[in-house]
Every structure is written in C-alpha cells, then in structure tokens.
Amino acid sequence: MTAPTAPAAPTAPTAPADPYTLALRTGRGPLFLRRADGWLLPLDVERWCAGTDAADESVLARCRGAVLDIGCGPGRLVAALAGRRHRALGIDVAPAAVARTVGRGATALCRSVFEPLPGERRWDTALLIDGNIGIGGDPAALLERTARLLAPCGRLLAEADPVEVDERCVVRLDDGRGALGAPFPWARVGRRALLRHAQAAGWRALRSWTASGRHFAELVPATPPHRAAIARPRTAAGAAP
Incomplete structure (x- = not known):
C-alpha cells in the first residue's frame, strides 16, 4: 500500500495574454482596433508577420544609413534592413513584437x-509604417519627437491611412471573439492630413507615392541645417552666441 500523497498546492491563475500577443504568436488574425462606439478597424496581422511585399520594398529602397523603425511590430522591415547591412533598430511597446x-x-x-532612445539625433532614416503615425494619439507630437531623433539631414518615411481621415480616438485591441486589450490613444491620418501635420511640425514633403494601394510620404526638415545656422541670432559683437 502506497502512502497517500499530499494534495497539490493550488496555483495562481495566469492572466490571459492580450489579443495582440496571441495574434503575434500565431502569426494571424482576426485582430481589430475597436473604438468606444463599437467601430472596428481590421489589422493585417498576416502581412505584418510575413516577409516584405512590393509596397514595403518601395519604402526600403528609400532608406539611407542608420534606420529607426518606430513601432516595428513583428519586425519584417527591421529584418529586411539588417539583411541589407543597414544599422537598423526596431522599437515597440509590445514585448511579443520585440x-x-x-x-x-x-x-x-x-x-x-x-x-530616451539610443542614438538620438544620429539616425539617418526613421520609419512610421503600418499606421504608426497614430502612435500616442497625437500626430503633431509624434512628428516633433521624430525630428529630435534624426540627424540634421535625416528623413522620415511615413505611411498614411488609405482613406482621407484625421481623427484622434481611444481604442482597444479586439480579437473578434470577446478578448479585449487595455484602452490606449490612437490617431488615423490620411495623406492630406499627414502632409498638413508634417508642415506644421517643421517638415516638408520631398515626395509621396502609392504602392499596392498604400500611401507613403518622404519627409525632410523644412529648414536645411546650413540655413538654420545662418539664421541663428548673433550677439552685438557679431559672433554667434
């Protein structure tokens, strides 16, 4: 007769993973952004987790030097840049994406x-792709912050929403099966609104283009660095302060 075994100690229930983490683990949706009024925006998880497509390649071809991918998601662009021997860094607030x-x-x-980020004011190219112009729910603040990350002659490659929209909202991630993530601020910005916000934040559009139904803009500082230096106020003795 064997000795009775002690009952197993109860284990604390584990919190369910958020919808984004689960989607990245499987590499597929469904996954949506849900507004408070119930409106849903489908998110293209399968494309994010796949390799680069023709529209992505049109962005990668315009990258120069060291590249910072803001909101890198599952990393298809950072991986492609690393394969092309760019110094590239992705940042994302989701551990599963990183x-x-x-x-x-x-x-x-x-x-x-x-x-604070590594290499501030030394990045040659920054990316805001896959709707990431919406990060933080304030495109103007994001564009101003991005300008402070780039080298004086740096460039920003940004993707606009496929429809003409300019809205700020609070959203949650929704897997379409009842699981919801925590609320966070977001923005949606179409092509005209992107250019308008960029101009107000001190950028000018070098070019814009459409590829595979997606809309992009290449932005550079509106005032070239050498002109900014010339315009700097001078002291009474004539020397720069």
Missing part, C-alpha cells in the same frame, strides 16, 4: 518612442 523581431535576427528594444 521577441518576434529578435527571433528574425534583427535588433529591437521594448521602448516607447517618447522615452
């Missing part, structure tokens, strides 16, 4: 764009 990016052989940090 883990997937690193798993693709790329470099990524779990960090918000509004936190």
Whole structure:
C-alpha cells in the first residue's frame, strides 16, 4: 500500500495574454482596433508577420544609413534592413513584437518612442509604417519627437491611412471573439492630413507615392541645417552666441 500523497498546492491563475500577443504568436488574425462606439478597424496581422511585399520594398529602397523603425511590430522591415547591412533598430511597446523581431535576427528594444532612445539625433532614416503615425494619439507630437531623433539631414518615411481621415480616438485591441486589450490613444491620418501635420511640425514633403494601394510620404526638415545656422541670432559683437 502506497502512502497517500499530499494534495497539490493550488496555483495562481495566469492572466490571459492580450489579443495582440496571441495574434503575434500565431502569426494571424482576426485582430481589430475597436473604438468606444463599437467601430472596428481590421489589422493585417498576416502581412505584418510575413516577409516584405512590393509596397514595403518601395519604402526600403528609400532608406539611407542608420534606420529607426518606430513601432516595428513583428519586425519584417527591421529584418529586411539588417539583411541589407543597414544599422537598423526596431522599437515597440509590445514585448511579443520585440521577441518576434529578435527571433528574425534583427535588433529591437521594448521602448516607447517618447522615452530616451539610443542614438538620438544620429539616425539617418526613421520609419512610421503600418499606421504608426497614430502612435500616442497625437500626430503633431509624434512628428516633433521624430525630428529630435534624426540627424540634421535625416528623413522620415511615413505611411498614411488609405482613406482621407484625421481623427484622434481611444481604442482597444479586439480579437473578434470577446478578448479585449487595455484602452490606449490612437490617431488615423490620411495623406492630406499627414502632409498638413508634417508642415506644421517643421517638415516638408520631398515626395509621396502609392504602392499596392498604400500611401507613403518622404519627409525632410523644412529648414536645411546650413540655413538654420545662418539664421541663428548673433550677439552685438557679431559672433554667434
């Protein structure tokens, strides 16, 4: 007769993973942004988790030097840039996104764009792709922050919403099966609104283009660095302060 075994200690229930983490683990949706009024925006998880497509390639071809991918998601662009021998860093607030990016052989940090970042004012190219102009719910603040991350002659490659819209809202991630993430601020910005916000934040559009139904703009500082230096106020003795 064997001795009776003690009952197993109860284990604390684990919190369910958020819808974004689950989607990245499987590499597929459904996944939506849900507004408070119930409106849903489908998110293209399968495309994010796949390799680069023709529209992505049109962005990658315009990248120069060291590249910062803001809101890198599962890392397809950072991985492609690393494969082309760019110094590239992805940042994302979702640990699952960073883990997937690193798993693709790329470099990524779990960090918000509004936190201190490596290489500030030394990045040659910044990316705001896949709707990431909406990060933080304030496109003007995001564009101003991005300008402070770039080198004086840096460029920003940004993707606009496919429809003409300019809205700020609070959204939650929704898997379409009842699971909801925590609420967070977001913005949706169409092509005209993107250019308008960029101009107000001190950028000018070098070019814009459409590829595979997606809309992009290449932005550079409105005032070239050498002109800004000439315009700097001078002291009474004539020397720059």
